[in-house]
Amino acid sequence: xxxxxxxxxxQIGVGTENMxxxxxxxxxxxxxxxxxxxxxxxxxxxLPYTNGRPEKRHACIAANLQxxxxxxxxxxxxxxxxxxxxxxxxxxLGVFVTKLKTHDISAYHSELAAKYDNVSQxxxxxxxxxxxxxxxxNGNLFQILEDNYVFIDEHRYSGGVIxxxxxxxxxxxxxxxxxxxxxxxxxxxxxxxxFSDWQTLRGGQQQYRRMLxxxxxxxxxxxxxxxxxxxxxxxxxxxxxxxxxxxSPRQWGDPGFIQICFDVVxxxxxxxxxxxxxxxxxxxxxxxxxxxxxxxxxxxxxxIEDPDGTLIEFVEVHKIPISNKLNIxxxxxxxxxxxxxxxxxxxxLRFNRVKFN
Numbered sequence: 001x002x003x004x005x006x007x008x009x010x011q012i013g014v015g016t017e018n019m020x021x022x023x024x025x026x027x028x029x030x031x032x033x034x035x036x037x038x039x040x041x042x043x044x045x046x047l048p049y050t051n052g053r054p055e056k057r058h059a060c061i062a063a064n065l066q067x068x069x070x071x072x073x074x075x076x077x078x079x080x081x082x083x084x085x086x087x088x089x090x091x092x093l094g095v096f097v098t099k100l101k102t103h104d105i106s107a108y109h110s111e112l113a114a115k116y117d118n119v120s121q122x123x124x125x126x127x128x129x130x131x132x133x134x135x136x137x138n139g140n141l142f143q144i145l146e147d148n149y150v151f152i153d154e155h156r157y158s159g160g161v162i163x164x165x166x167x168x169x170x171x172x173x174x175x176x177x178x179x180x181x182x183x184x185x186x187x188x189x190x191x192x193x194x195f196s197d198w199q200t201l202r203g204g205q206q207q208y209r210r211m212l213x214x215x216x217x218x219x220x221x222x223x224x225x226x227x228x229x230x231x232x233x234x235x236x237x238x239x240x241x242x243x244x245x246x247x248s249p250r251q252w253g254d255p256g257f258i259q260i261c262f263d264v265v266x267x268x269x270x271x272x273x274x275x276x277x278x279x280x281x282x283x284x285x286x287x288x289x290x291x292x293x294x295x296x297x298x299x300x301x302x303x304i305e306d307p308d309g310t311l312i313e314f315v316e317v318h319k320i321p322i323s324n325k326l327n328i329x330x331x332x333x334x335x336x337x338x339x340x341x342x343x344x345x346x347x348x349l350r351f352n353r354v355k356f357n
Contacts, residue, residue, distance in 0.1 A: 004270035005220045005338065006183055006262050008227025009069035010315055011061050012098050012161055013258035016138055017083065019058050019075035024356045025137060029112060030100060031158045032062040032071050035352045036320070037297050040077060045285045045301075049252035049311070055079055057253055065350055067151030067228045068101055068160020072261065074253050083255045084245070087139065089203030090167075091237035093308045094245035095257035097133075097165035098140070099231070100158070101147035105130045108144060108157035123197035126189045127212065131197060138255055141201070149228045152347055163231040164260050167242050168308050171211050171234045176277055177306045182262065184213035184232045192238065207238040221265045222317070222332055222341045244309065252311065259303070259311035265337045267300050267316045279304045297321060323351040 016022040027033040038060040043050060056077040063070035075081065088096050102108040105122060109132050113119045118135040125131045125145070134142050147162055168174040179185050190211045198204035212233045219227065245256050252258060264270055271281055283303040300316040322328045328348060330341070 004264055004266040004273065006264055007221030007223050008219045008263055009161055009163070009230045010223075010227070010261045010263040011070040011072045012095060012164060012260050013072040013074055013313075014098075014140060015074045015081060015253050015255045015258050017075065017081045017255060019060065019073050022075075022138065023060060023062060023073050023354075026062060026071055026073065027354065027356055029116065029134070029136075029158075030071075030142075031064045031066070031154070031156050032160070033353050033355075034063045034065055034349050035354050036061040036063050036070060036349070043253070045283060046252055048282055051251055055253070062354075063226075063349070064158055064160040065152045065226075065347075066103075066154055066156060066159045067149055067226060068162050069227055069230070070160060071098075072258075074258060076253055081254050082250050084139070084250070086243060087202050088141070088245055088256070089242075090198055090201055090206070091203065091208055091235045091240075091242045092245050093167045093169065093242050094310045095164045095260055096141065096167050096235075096245065097143050097233075098161060098257060099143045099145055099163035099165070099233075100160065101149075101162045102144055102157050102159055103146070103148050103150055104157050105132070105144065105146040111157055120200050125197050126191050126195065126210065133201060140257060147228075151226055151228065151343075152350070160227075161230070162228065163233065164257070165233045165235055166260075166306070166310055167245075168234050168236055168306065168310075169242065170307070171209060171236045173307050174234055177279060177304070177312070178213055178232050178234060180277055181274055181279065181304070182232070182312070183215050183217055186214045186216045188212040188214050188231065203237075203240075206240065209236040209238060210234070220338055221263065222335070222337055222339070223263055223346070225340045225343055226346055227263065246309070246311075259313045261313035261315055264314045264316050267302060267314065270314060271302070274304055321352070322346070323348045325351045
């Protein structure tokens with residue numbers, strides 16, 4: 001296999017001071033209630049981002065089977081998480097908004113607003129798509145967008161992750177990563193000014209340049225039908241110097257959106273491509289081994305940084321539990337990984353649903 005392919009956004013990591021409480025909230029509000037993976041071990045491979053010390057953490061990847069990527073909900077087990085000492089504004093450097101989808105924005109807005117206060121009114125984005133925002137109890141901002149693709153109809157309004165807003169200092173410079181590596185090569189819009197859908201958000205009355213990127217080439221691989229399509233929105237502050245969300249002494253895994261993670265096929269080809277563009281892997285879980293065990297799952301994960309230090313993770317899945325109850329695991333290394341897994345097989349993930357009291 002000479003070429004790599006991106007399968008989709010697997011997850012966006014969100015650090016928290018209490019993983020279980022945060023998971024309960026995301027399950028209630030966003031139906032992120034299917035456990036893809038849960039791990040409570042030492043992150044020994046992440047030393048460049050944990051001040052050179054192996055740190056134990058408790059993390060889970062939770063998904064919504066109506067489609068889209070998941071959330072990796074993350075908490076240090078022994079080190080005290082270091083929260084932000086400032087409020088994140090639009091355009092601050094890093095992932096500052098996670099985009100989620102719904103197939104009925106009016107109904108979902110009514111559902112969330114009926115049980116939670118920090119929900120904006122419905123606006124339209126620069127493309128004219130209905131949208132609203134919700135601020136979670138830890139200060140993380142989510143954008144809800146209308147998207148009609150549903151993987152499994154569970155008769156809910158919510159869906160999974162379909163993108164992110166990422167603050168950058170120079171949009172044009174950042175395109176080497178987001179266009180040339182990640183393949184978001186279609187400019188949906190590129191506008192500058194003050195935006196009506198941001199007026200109630202922190203920093204929303206300032207001037208920004210925002211560029212929404214989509215992919216002309218479809219995603220391909222085992223989980224593409226689950227993840228669906230996605231977009232990346234790059235945001236550049238024009239009136240102020242943006243702050244870095246994960247600036248020292250804060251480190252990977254502290255509260256906030258940690259990274260955006262892409263499911264990939266053929267990590268070695270991806271590595272060559274990243275190197276050729278000047279973005280070598282900063283972390284590689286398999287420099288001296290062929291396979292990295294993650295409990296019932298296994299695979300190969302790597303990281304690069306965008307020009308402002310935002311972490312982008314790549315994961316090549318080797319083995320994944322489809323149903324813990326039925327003891328069904330899929331060894332993807334024995335399959336044609338360029339083709340999607342049968343939907344019937346992926347639907348067994350519903351047996352990994354977690355019920356909270």
